[in-house]
Amino acid sequence: MSGLIGKHVPVSADNPSILRLEDRCVDCGHCLAACAESIGPARRWLDGAPFSCINCGQCVAVCPEQALVVKPQIEQVKAAIRDPQKIVVFSTSPSVRVALGDAFGFPPGAFVEGEMVSALRALGADYVFDVTFSADLTILEEGTELLRRVLSGDGVLPQFTSCCPAWVKYVETFHPELIPHISTAKSPISMQGAAIKTYLAQKKGLDPRRIVSVAVAPCTAKKFEITRPEFDSAGRALGIPGLRDNDYVLTTREISQWMQEDGLALDRLFASDFDGPMGRGSGAGVIFGNTGGVMEAALRMAYSALTGEDPGGPLLRFEPVRGLSDFKHAEVTVADKTIRVAVVYGTEAAERYLPDLMQYHFVEVMTCPGGCISGAGQPIRNVTPVEDSLREARIASLYQADQEGGMKASLDNPEIQAVYRDFLTAPMGELSEQLLHTSYYKRDA
Numbered sequence: 001m002s003g004l005i006g007k008h009v010p011v012s013a014d015n016p017s018i019l020r021l022e023d024r025c026v027d028c029g030h031c032l033a034a035c036a037e038s039i040g041p042a043r044r045w046l047d048g049a050p051f052s053c054i055n056c057g058q059c060v061a062v063c064p065e066q067a068l069v070v071k072p073q074i075e076q077v078k079a080a081i082r083d084p085q086k087i088v089v090f091s092t093s094p095s096v097r098v099a100l101g102d103a104f105g106f107p108p109g110a111f112v113e114g115e116m117v118s119a120l121r122a123l124g125a126d127y128v129f130d131v132t133f134s135a136d137l138t139i140l141e142e143g144t145e146l147l148r149r150v151l152s153g154d155g156v157l158p159q160f161t162s163c164c165p166a167w168v169k170y171v172e173t174f175h176p177e178l179i180p181h182i183s184t185a186k187s188p189i190s191m192q193g194a195a196i197k198t199y200l201a202q203k204k205g206l207d208p209r210r211i212v213s214v215a216v217a218p219c220t221a222k223k224f225e226i227t228r229p230e231f232d233s234a235g236r237a238l239g240i241p242g243l244r245d246n247d248y249v250l251t252t253r254e255i256s257q258w259m260q261e262d263g264l265a266l267d268r269l270f271a272s273d274f275d276g277p278m279g280r281g282s283g284a285g286v287i288f289g290n291t292g293g294v295m296e297a298a299l300r301m302a303y304s305a306l307t308g309e310d311p312g313g314p315l316l317r318f319e320p321v322r323g324l325s326d327f328k329h330a331e332v333t334v335a336d337k338t339i340r341v342a343v344v345y346g347t348e349a350a351e352r353y354l355p356d357l358m359q360y361h362f363v364e365v366m367t368c369p370g371g372c373i374s375g376a377g378q379p380i381r382n383v384t385p386v387e388d389s390l391r392e393a394r395i396a397s398l399y400q401a402d403q404e405g406g407m408k409a410s411l412d413n414p415e416i417q418a419v420y421r422d423f424l425t426a427p428m429g430e431l432s433e434q435l436l437h438t439s440y441y442k443r444d445a
C-alpha cells in the first residue's frame with residue numbers, strides 16, 4: 001500500500017452513497033488500497049482512466065479516520081414518520097439481523113431478528129416487512145429466467161446475478177459487452193419496494209402515494225440503486241408520476257446510531273414478528289446475505305422446477321458454494337440437465353476469473369468480501385479491514401437460521417404462493433416483467 005499513501009479516493013458531491021469529510025482525511029491511502037486491490041475502479045484511475053465510483057462503500061469500511069462516511073438519510077425518514085399523512089414501511093435485508101448486535105456489544109454474528117423488528121417499530125415504523133420475502137421472489141424470477149436460458153438451447157449464457165448494484169454498475173461502466181448476461185430480475189429490495197406500493201397497497205387498501213418505503217440494508221450501493229431513473233415501476237404501473245419504488249435506504253449503522261441517539265438498547269427489547277403479508281422468507285431467502293447464498297437458493301428452486309419435488313440432501317447444505325474463498329464452482333445434474341455454477345466476490349476477482357466464468361451457466365457475483373454480510377453499511381468495530389472471523393460468524397448465523405427454519409426453498413413460502421396466486425399470476429408473466437424486471441445501459445467510465 002505504500003505507493004498509495006498521500007492519496008485518497010475522489011468522491012463527487014453528488015455521490016448518493018458516500019460523503020468525504022476533507023478535514024478528517026490524513027491521506028493514509030487505506031481507501032485507495034481497498035478500491036484498487038479488491039474492487040477495481042481505483043486501479044484503473046491510478047492508471048490514468050477517469051474515476052467511476054460503483055458505490056460499494058468499501059472505502060468507507062476501511063477508513064480509520066471516518067473521513068469517508070455513508071451519506072445519511074435518517075432525518076428524511078424521521079420527517080416522514082412525523083408526517084401524519086405518511087405510512088412508513090421498513091423492510092430489512094437478511095444481513096442486517098446478524099450485524100446490528102455488533103453495535104450493542106452482542107457476540108459476533110448474533111442473530112437479533114426479533115429485537116431488530118421491535119427496534120424499528122419503536123423508532124416509528126407503521127409496518128416492518130422482511131426482504132427475505134423478496135429474496136424468494138427474486139429466486140422465482142431469476143431462476144425462471146435461468147431455466148429459460150438453459151432449456152431454450154440458444155439463451156445468452158452464462159447468466160450473471162443482478163442483486164448487487166455495485167456489480168451491475170461495474171458491468172455497465174467497464175464491461176458493457178456483458179450486459180446481456182446480467183439477469184433482468186431486480187434486486188430483492190427493489191422488488192420489495194415495487195410490491196409494497198402495488199400488492200401491499202391493494203391488499204391493505206392503502207393509497208400508494210402515502211407510503212414511504214424504507215429499505216434497511218447492509219449496503220451503501222443500494223442508496224445509489226434506488227435512484228436509478230427506471231426504478232419507478234410501481235408509479236408507471238399505477239399511472240402515478242413521480243412515485244418511486246423505494247424512497248430511502250438506511251444502513252445497519254444508521255439504524256444503530258439512531259437507536260443509540262434515542263436511548264434504545266437492543267438487549268432491553270423483546271423479540272417480535274414481522275408484519276404480513278410480506279414478512280416471511282424461506283431459508284433460501286435468508287442465506288442471500290452470504291457469498292454463495294443466492295446460488296444455493298437458485299439451485300434449490302431449479303431442482304423443484306425441474307423435478308416437481310422438494311430439494312433434499314446436499315442441496316440443503318451445498319458445501320461447494322459455501323465459505324470465504326473468493327472463487328467457488330460446482331456442477332449439479334438435475335433431471336438429466338447438468339448446470340455449471342460459479343460464485344465470486346470482489347469485482348477485482350470477477351475481472352481476474354472472467355475468462356473462466358464465461359464457461360458456466362450461472363454465476364453469482366457480489367462486490368463485498370464474503371457477500372452482503374460485510375457490506376460497508378454494517379457496524380464498524382474499529383478493525384481494518386473487517387476480520388475473517390467476524391465475516392465467518394455472520395455467515396454461520398445465517399446458515400443456522402436456514403437450518404433451523406421450516407421452509408427451505410422459495411417455492412415453499414406460502415406468502416410467495418399467495419402473491420403469484422392473487423396478484424402476479426406467474427414468474428416472468430406480464431405484471432412480473434413490469435414490476436420485477438429491469439434493463440441496463442452502458443455508462444461512460
Ligand code: SF4
Pocket residue numbers: 055056163164165166167218219220221222366367368371372373374375376
Ligand atoms: Fe451491497 Fe451486498 Fe453488493 Fe456489497 S455485496 S455492494 S452489500 S449488494
